[in-house]
Amino acid sequence: MANSSPEIVKSTELKGNTKRSSVLYSQQIAPYFFVFPFIVSFFIFFAYPVFSAITMSFQSVLPGQVEYIGLENYRDLWNPTFMKALWNSTKYTLFTLLVLIPVPLVLAVFLNSKVMVAKNFFRSTLFIPALTSVVVAGTVFRLAFGELEGSLMNTFVMWLGFEKQRWLGQSGLAMFTLVILAAWRWIGVNLLYFMAGLQSIPRELYESADIDGASTWNKFSRITIPLLKPISIYVFTISIYGGYSMFTESYMLWSGNRSPNDIGLTIVGYLYRNGLEQNNLGLGSAVGIALLLITFVITIGQLKLFGMFRKEE
Incomplete structure (x- = not known):
């Protein structure tokens, strides 16, 4: 049999390479390739x-022993300690939402204003706390909010004429400390989200409003707030998740998972207590599933409330 000509061999190899290239660069396969990781x-x-x-x-x-017990863990879950942890996490989430939504929004509007000076300085200053380790931040706040007269906050309140306070020994003051720590760490992060949203709003809208004689409040309420709705809902959602998943801040403030009368106990702290400290992984898993369902229901509810599942006209 006569040998194939070099032109035929070259043409065959070219067709094969072209076929392989077409597979690699296929618009149908490429999305799956990038999504696969x-x-x-x-x-x-x-x-x-x-x-x-x-x-x-x-x-x-248990160590070396696994036994199916049905719904027993979920029956044991609904006890006063879990309810207190749930209530503490809910209060913490609500208070942080009242701080971490409006305050960064107002600060972002100010920093986005043309008359604002030293914008980069203030942006950097407000964001730096987010780069700080939560362990370091919790330790510093534990010292600042200590019970001794020489602690930072007690020195301040005594200078104002009040008595020293047990910041981490009373329920209301303990929650106040946790919220202050959360605000200090996360205002800068939410500020960046709102700043990014403000940058996407066309300047022509504000210029048209100025021509029509709109006040600063009207521009804020009728242009800024409506157009920032997607960013606001995103920040609201991650703040809910962050509130219910808080653990390390409480752990560092009380140097462990045992606060007085469990005033700093959160759902994740209760999970840690049962699953790791008491080696009851079954009950700890039940706490985790309960937390997952709670955050899922709340998140879906608020997305439904704000119309995120509504089809745009």
Whole structure:
């Protein structure tokens, strides 16, 4: 048989390379190729742990012994300690929402104003606390809000003529300390979100409003607030999640997971107490699933309330 000519071989190799290239650069395959790493990480680091937690929540998990006990963990879950942890987390979330939504929004409007000076300085100053380790921040705040007369906050209140306070020993003051710590750390982050949203609002809208004689409040309420709705809902959502998942701040303020009368106990702290400190992984998993369901219901509810599932006309 005669040998194939070099032109035929070259043409065949070219067709093969072209076919492989068309597969690699296919518009149908490319999206799956780029999404594949996220899908793998999602199943490994989220779906599988959630499935395992659901399974363990129906088990009694002890060293070397695993036994299915049905809904027993969920029956044991509804106790006064869990209800107090749930109430503490809910109060903390509500108070942080009252601070971490309006304050960064107003600050962002000021920093986005043309008359504002030293904008970069204030942006950097407000964002620096977010770069601080929560362990370091919790330790510093524990010292600043100490019970001794020489602590920073007691020195300040005594200078104003009041008596020294047990900041971390009373329920109301303890919650106040936690909210102040959250505000100090996260106002700068939410500020950046609102700043990004303000940058996307066309300047022509404000110029048209100025021509029509609109006041500063009218421009803020009728232009800024409506057009910042997607950013506001996003910040609101992550703030809810951050509030209910708070643990390290409380742990560092009280140098552990045991605050007086559990005034600093959160849902995640209760999960940590049962799952790791008491080696009751079954009950700890039930606490985690309850937390997941609570945050899911609240998040879906607020998204529904703000019309995020409504089709735009």
